[in-house]
Amino acid sequence: MKPRLNVHVSDELFDKVEIAAKRPGVTKAAVVEAALLGFFSKEFDDQRDGALIRRLDRMTRQYDRLERNLSVTTETLALFIRFFLTVTPPLPNADQDAARALGKERFDYFIGQLARRLAGGKNMIRDVLDEVSAEENDFFTQEEVDALRAIREAASPDENKPNGGADHG
Numbered sequence: 824m825k826p827r828l829n830v831h832v833s834d835e836l837f838d839k840v841e842i843a844a845k846r847p848g849v850t851k852a853a854v855v856e857a858a859l860l861g862f863f864s865k866e867f868d869d870q871r872d873g874a875l876i877r878r879l880d881r882m883t884r885q886y887d888r889l890e891r892n893l894s895v896t897t898e899t900l901a902l903f904i905r906f907f908l909t910v911t912p913p914l915p916n917a918d919q920d921a922a923r924a925l926g927k928e929r930f931d932y933f934i935g936q937l938a939r940r941l942a943g944g945k946n947m948i949r950d951v952l953d954e955v956s957a958e959e960n961d962f963f964t965q966e967e968v969d970a971l972r973a974i975r976e977a978a979s980p981d982e983n984k985p986n987g988g989a990d991h992g
Contacts, residue, residue, distance in 0.1 A: 828855075840854050840855065
């Protein structure tokens, strides 16, 4: 005879055991024993650990992408600053106060633009790529595209038929 175990469980868990035990040949004791075996088994630990490892791998790949993007952004900014400082001639002392005032005004405008873009979820690179993306209609008129398609279809009329257009008569 097996040892008896008397435990208290939540109503929700008890209802689940009741439902599982309604199947033919399944007892409440069998349901609880299977649950305990699963809880204490190495396989349960392996499944849980496997899920955690997969999640950590995904997070590591995301982190690596973020790190790469940050590195590209930092390098881009550094190159721009170096280029700007290289090509910008120094201002005479008499013009520096006016230049500082104009610089502050432009910087404040820049910060405002940046805040609006970030608040709106805009992305400059994505916007540029959307503008630059070329489609076949950018190079040809629709009539020219249709004519090219007709020529291609006329040159190989049987490609879209099963077995290269061979008749099965």
